[in-house]
Amino acid sequence: MTPPPALPAALEHPHETSDSKINRDLLSVMDGVSPGYFLLLGTTILVVTAAALTWIYQIYIGLGIAGYTHPVFWGVYIVTFVFWIGIAHAGTLISAILFLFRAKWRNSINRSAEAMTVMAVMTAGMFLGIHVGRIWKAYFILPYPNQRGLWVNFRSPLEWDTFAISTYATTSIVFLFIGLIPDIAIARDRYAGWRKLLYTGLALGWQGTARQWKAHSRSVLHLSGLATPLVLSVHSVVSWDFAMSIVPGWHATIFAPYFVAGAIFSGFAMVLTVMIPVRRVFGLEEYITNYHFENMARLILLTSLIVGYAYVTEYFVAWYSGVEAEQSAFWFRAFGPYWFSTWTMITCNVVFPQLFWFKRLRTHVPTLFVVSTFVNIGMWFERYVIIITSLGREYDPAVWGIYTPTWAELTIFAGSFAFFAMLFLIFMKLLPVVAIYEVKELAIHERAHAAEGAH
Amino acid sequence: MPSLQGVFDAPGPVAEAAKRLKNRGFSDLEIYAPAPFPELDDVLDPKPSRVRVYTLGGGLLGVVTGYAMAIWMSNDWPAMIGGKPFAAIPTYTVIGFELTILFGALATLLGLLLVGRLPYGSFGKNDKGYDKRFSSEEFGLVVGCRERDVAEVDALLRAHHAKEVNLVEA
Numbered sequence: 089m090t091p092p093p094a095l096p097a098a099l100e101h102p103h104e105t106s107d108s109k110i111n112r113d114l115l116s117v118m119d120g121v122s123p124g125y126f127l128l129l130g131t132t133i134l135v136v137t138a139a140a141l142t143w144i145y146q147i148y149i150g151l152g153i154a155g156y157t158h159p160v161f162w163g164v165y166i167v168t169f170v171f172w173i174g175i176a177h178a179g180t181l182i183s184a185i186l187f188l189f190r191a192k193w194r195n196s197i198n199r200s201a202e203a204m205t206v207m208a209v210m211t212a213g214m215f216l217g218i219h220v221g222r223i224w225k226a227y228f229i230l231p232y233p234n235q236r237g238l239w240v241n242f243r244s245p246l247e248w249d250t251f252a253i254s255t256y257a258t259t260s261i262v263f264l265f266i267g268l269i270p271d272i273a274i275a276r277d278r279y280a281g282w283r284k285l286l287y288t289g290l291a292l293g294w295q296g297t298a299r300q301w302k303a304h305s306r307s308v309l310h311l312s313g314l315a316t317p318l319v320l321s322v323h324s325v326v327s328w329d330f331a332m333s334i335v336p337g338w339h340a341t342i343f344a345p346y347f348v349a350g351a352i353f354s355g356f357a358m359v360l361t362v363m364i365p366v367r368r369v370f371g372l373e374e375y376i377t378n379y380h381f382e383n384m385a386r387l388i389l390l391t392s393l394i395v396g397y398a399y400v401t402e403y404f405v406a407w408y409s410g411v412e413a414e415q416s417a418f419w420f421r422a423f424g425p426y427w428f429s430t431w432t433m434i435t436c437n438v439v440f441p442q443l444f445w446f447k448r449l450r451t452h453v454p455t456l457f458v459v460s461t462f463v464n465i466g467m468w469f470e471r472y473v474i475i476i477t478s479l480g481r482e483y484d485p486a487v488w489g490i491y492t493p494t495w496a497e498l499t500i501f502a503g504s505f506a507f508f509a510m511l512f513l514i515f516m517k518l519l520p521v522v523a524i525y526e527v528k529e530l531a532i533h534e535r536a537h538a539a540e541g542a543h
Numbered sequence: 544m545p546s547l548q549g550v551f552d553a554p555g556p557v558a559e560a561a562k563r564l565k566n567r568g569f570s571d572l573e574i575y576a577p578a579p580f581p582e583l584d585d586v587l588d589p590k591p592s593r594v595r596v597y598t599l600g601g602g603l604l605g606v607v608t609g610y611a612m613a614i615w616m617s618n619d620w621p622a623m624i625g626g627k628p629f630a631a632i633p634t635y636t637v638i639g640f641e642l643t644i645l646f647g648a649l650a651t652l653l654g655l656l657l658v659g660r661l662p663y664g665s666f667g668k669n670d671k672g673y674d675k676r677f678s679s680e681e682f683g684l685v686v687g688c689r690e691r692d693v694a695e696v697d698a699l700l701r702a703h704h705a706k707e708v709n710l711v712e713a
Contacts (some may be wrong), residue, residue: 108680231616239616243634251641260649266655270578270678277675284667293658293663295673298574298587303659305579310651314598318644327635470553501652528680529578536553 110375110531111274114524117370118275118517125513129527132510139503142496143218151221153496160479160491163433165219168501172508173326174347174467176256177319179205183263184315187308193383195526196375199271200366201359202264203521208358209257211504213445216253218500234405245328249520253327259318262488263311269294273522323351330474336417337478340405346398348535350467353391353437356384357463364457366521375522378451385450388463392441395470399434413483421477425490429469433462436466544687546571546712548672549700551682552589554580560684560703561586564696571687573670575677594654601650602643609642672711685711 140521146153155163179201186194217223229250233241240247276287277317292301327347330338342345360381406418421430440462443449450456481488493501515521546560549603551557554576565586573581580663613635621629649683672685684705693710700708 111679157582172611215670231612237620239620240618241622242613242638243631248637248641249636250633251645255641255648255661258647262652269661274678277678288667292661293665293666293669294661295669296576296578298576298583299661300661300663301576301579302584302588303594303655305581305584306592306658307655310594310598310654314644314651316645317640319676321637321640321644325641375713423568525578529580532553532578532580532680536555538565539553 093525095505104347107278108280108528110524110528111367113279113372113374114520114527115275117372117521118519121517122308124342125517129510129513132506132513135506136503136510139500139506142499142503144502145393146218146221146496153494154456155492155494155497156492157489158311159482159487159489160476162219162475162479163491164472164493164497164501165215167468167475168217168504169212169215170326170471171468172215172504173253174351174471175353175358176187176208176212176260176355177207177238177323177348177351178359179203179208180260180315181258181352181355182359183267184312184319187312188316192530193380195530196372196377196522197380197384198526199267199523200363200521202260202267203512203515203519204355204359204362204508204529205260206257206264207410207515208355209253209260210511211508214507215504222230230396231310239286241343245325245332248325249329252322256318256322259311261316263315266304266311267523268519270296271523272526274524303374320348323347335404335478335482336413337358337402337474338400342398342401342405346402348393348468349394349398350437353388353395354464356388356391357460357467360384360388360456360460361464364453364460366516370521371422372522375527378453379527381453381456382450384445385444385456388460389441389444391446392437392463396438400440417478417481420481421473424477424481426473426477426480429472431464432471433473436462436505440466544571544688544711545690545693546685547693547696547700548709548711549684549686549703549705550674550676550707550709551684551705553672553704554582554682556703556705557659557682557684558586560700560705563633563699564684564686567699569686569688569692569696573672573683573685575668575673575683575685577678577680577682592658594651594658595698597650597654597657598647601653602647604650605642605644605646606639607680608646612642613638640683665686687712 154165179198182194183198186198209339217226220493229240229247242248268290270293272287273291273296276284276291279287320450322348324344328345331340331343364378364381367373403418406414409415440459440529443455443459476491480491545607549557551559551560557574557576561574561583564572573589574587576583608631614630614632617630622631672683674681674683677683684700686700688696697708
């Protein structure tokens with residue numbers, strides 16, 4: 089077989105050299121797929137398949153294959169659900185709150201963080217279905233007219249959660265899509281074939297006219313205004329799933345701010361864990377600089393201190409309350425059979441991030457990667473500690489029990505990471521992973537200022 | 544009717560050129576920009592954007608829907624729990640709040656589509672004055688004018704640092 093004739097240079101590189109450097113650099117992320125990419129995507133699909141088969145088996149057999157044992161009926165599924173909802177908070181924080189604060193450094197990381205938000209909410213949402221067991225009855229949680237004339241219980245935090253999570257999912261998708269429209273138009277003008285067709289459809293005829301930009305920037309502003317209280321509310325509502333009950337270790341007023349700070353903490357760590365390799369592989373050092381990473385590290389340090397303060401407060405309140413059940417629950421956490429998870433949580437979330445006090449370590453990429461990975465691990469264990477240890481020791485010593493996750497739960501848990509990675513890998517090849525127009529906005533401003541200075 | 548397309552490198556000159564042309568009575572103007580710039584927002588249409596009306600309307604509709612739905616449904620199947628009123632207003636604040644955001648966000652999207660007139664044009668076809676350089680890093684100012692004004696518009700665009708002026712429509 090003869091090798092195919094070499095392509096003319098113009099076809100090899102769909103972005104002509106006359107195009108701006110920003111377009112060429114940032115669109116090049118979407119071009120071509122290397123064997124390494126296929127290997128990675130294949131691995132994630134394999135793990136997702138294993139998890140999907142496990143879920144199907146669990147639907148068939150029943151929740152008995154999970155490690156649930158009296159009195160612990162919220163296990164790894166709920167732990168992982170809360171973990172992913174937490175991860176989802178970084179995107180909206182970076183896009184909405186830092187936008188309102190006019191923190192311009194957000195511009196090159198906001199897109200990937202917004203995408204991670206949508207993907208993390210999708211991953212988390214699945215866990216509600218996995219956890220309920222009888223998935224075919226999951227829609228009972230929605231208020232829909234039915235023959236029995238029944239309605240849902242709006243006093244229940246679980247019902248609030250349904251509204252909070254579905255609102256969060258919808259709003260994040262709207263936010264991501266609105267931000268993508270101008271970038272899709274950039275891609276539309278530069279690709280041929282099926283991509284051209286796809287981007288032409290998704291760009292909605294965007295041309296960047298004054299009218300379109302005005303409506304666009306107003307929409308982003310108003311959505312930021314809506315998303316800011318939303319992001320604070322979502323993890324507050326998730327925390328109330330616990331705090332509204334009277335389980336020792338859960339029934340605490342500090343839970344809402346504690347969970348929100350933890351969510352931001354873990355979300356930022358996840359953005360670092362994902363973006364450090366992405367930056368390296370695609371050579372985006374010019375757009376995602378160490379300055380961006382350093383700012384993220386500062387926010388991780390700040391939220392680490394808030395989370396650490398919450399841990400101390402929890403223990404203090406347990407001791408100071410004089411409530412025996414509360415005191416023993418916290419003693420059990422630190423020195424009971426789950427001591428490992430508690431000390432992992434404290435080491436990863438409070439001790440390691442203190443390295444970020446030092447500028448040398450904040451700007452040292454390998455350290456950032458390692459610490460952010462530890463933070464992810466620590467934040468998963470935080471939810472494990474809160475959920476499992478509290479349920480394992482409620483008021484009546486006669487019903488205390490020990491929960492151990494089974495292979496089924498661990499497979500589905502691993503599948504959630506593979507699912508998230510798979511979605512992100514596909515996203516990277518289909519849509520711009522850095523907000524091109526926002527990077528240009530800064531670049532053109534800087535150029536104009538430089539020109540003014542020269543005159 | 545001819546249209547002239549001026550290509551610029553920065554938003555400032557585009558805004559000034561557009562203002563001058565508008566003052567001289569040219570009304571068929573269109574600006575193309577690669578990114579949002581506040582100086583270009585109010586040149587052609589100084590009125591505040593109406594997207595805010597949609598956001599506010601959606602949010603108000605959402606808060607009313609949230610509370611009304613929860614209150615009505617609680618009374619439709621009255622369940623006495625702990626001697627509390629059927630409709631427990633404080634706990635319904637979460638529902639009211641979430642629907643405020645949900646409806647507000649969807650209405651904002653609707654506002655963007657209606658106010659920004661999206662989807663725009665016919666599938667795969669751009670304006671005649673559009674150029675893919677405008678989704679790169681250049682700015683465009685397209686002026687529709689009468690035959691006899693072409694020279695004047697051309698001179699004005701060049702006086703405002705247009706790096707090239709093209710006749711896009713005869």
